[in-house]
Amino acid sequence: MTQTHFGYETVDENDKAGRVRGVFDSVAKKYDVMNDLMSAGMHRAWKAYTVAVANLKPGDRALDIAGGTGDLARAFAKKVGPTGVVVHTDINEAMLRVGRDRLLDEGLVLPTTICDAERLPFATGRFDLVSVAFGLRNMTHKEAALAEMNRVLRPGGRLLVLEFSKVAEPLRKIYDWYSFSVLPRVGQFVAGDADSYRYLAESIRMHPDQETLKGMMKGAGFGHVDVHNMSGGVVALHVGIRC
Numbered sequence: 440m441t442q443t444h445f446g447y448e449t450v451d452e453n454d455k456a457g458r459v460r461g462v463f464d465s466v467a468k469k470y471d472v473m474n475d476l477m478s479a480g481m482h483r484a485w486k487a488y489t490v491a492v493a494n495l496k497p498g499d500r501a502l503d504i505a506g507g508t509g510d511l512a513r514a515f516a517k518k519v520g521p522t523g524v525v526v527h528t529d530i531n532e533a534m535l536r537v538g539r540d541r542l543l544d545e546g547l548v549l550p551t552t553i554c555d556a557e558r559l560p561f562a563t564g565r566f567d568l569v570s571v572a573f574g575l576r577n578m579t580h581k582e583a584a585l586a587e588m589n590r591v592l593r594p595g596g597r598l599l600v601l602e603f604s605k606v607a608e609p610l611r612k613i614y615d616w617y618s619f620s621v622l623p624r625v626g627q628f629v630a631g632d633a634d635s636y637r638y639l640a641e642s643i644r645m646h647p648d649q650e651t652l653k654g655m656m657k658g659a660g661f662g663h664v665d666v667h668n669m670s671g672g673v674v675a676l677h678v679g680i681r682c
């Protein structure tokens with residue numbers, strides 16, 4: 440039996456995806472409001488920067504993995520226009536439903552697919568750009584997921600991984616206090632769920648730091664990887680090029 444972590448807990452590998460599903464089933468309806476509250480709106484700036492780095496052009500083909508409620512998919516769709524394609528995917532039906540309804544309300548009809556990043560149902564070399572925002576941390580086999588992201592990109596295509604990362608030393612104390620004392624309380628008050636937000640704080644601490652993730656991306660076949668730290672390393676954008 441192989442073990443992995445779910446936040447600070449050690450769990451059977453086969454149980455992690457189900458535990459993660461429970462978290463996102465629970466928070467799906469309050470996900471967007473909680474994102475704004477807990478990041479004081481900063482997630483919008485992190486995503487806007489990611490969209491700028493993506494630099495998509497009309498006609499491009501993009502895949503958003505773990506796309507949840509659709510922030511990146513929506514922004515990408517505006518860039519690629521009617522001649523391009525943005526596929527909005529997630530493993531979690533509840534998150535994808537909230538996202539799809541939100542995009543439909545805005546008049547955006549995107550191909551939407553439930554799929555596991557570790558087994559992508561797309562042809563090799565299909566996309567110019569693949570993105571995963573705040574999703575990789577939750578995956579059981581991150582190397583397998585990164586290899587799949589590499590496979591579905593065309594040579595020269597880029598993977599953008601936006602994820603919580605390791606904060607700079609001077610911020611660590613206040614960031615820990617905020618993560619473990621404030622966040623679960625806000626989660627309880629707004630979403631009626633302190634545990635999911637405690638998992639968020641723990642899973643961030645267990646996630647590979649900037650250099651480790653860079654090495655994992657290189658190991659998955661990305662010939663060149665750049666790291667862009669944001670907000671003192673609270674978040675990092677890793678950009679990998681498939682060679």
Ligand SMILES: C[S@@+](CC[C@H](N)C(=O)[O-])C[C@H]1O[C@@H](n2cnc3c(N)ncnc32)[C@H](O)[C@@H]1O
Pocket residue numbers: 459463504505506507508509510528529530531534554555556557571572573574575577578579
């Ligand atoms: C924190 S949300 C991020 C949603 C969105 N990308 C955003 O930035 O707002 C993480 C998402 O990762 C998804 N996820 C977790 N494991 C996954 C997997 N193995 N394959 C695809 N999506 C996964 C969850 O269902 C959830 O919707």
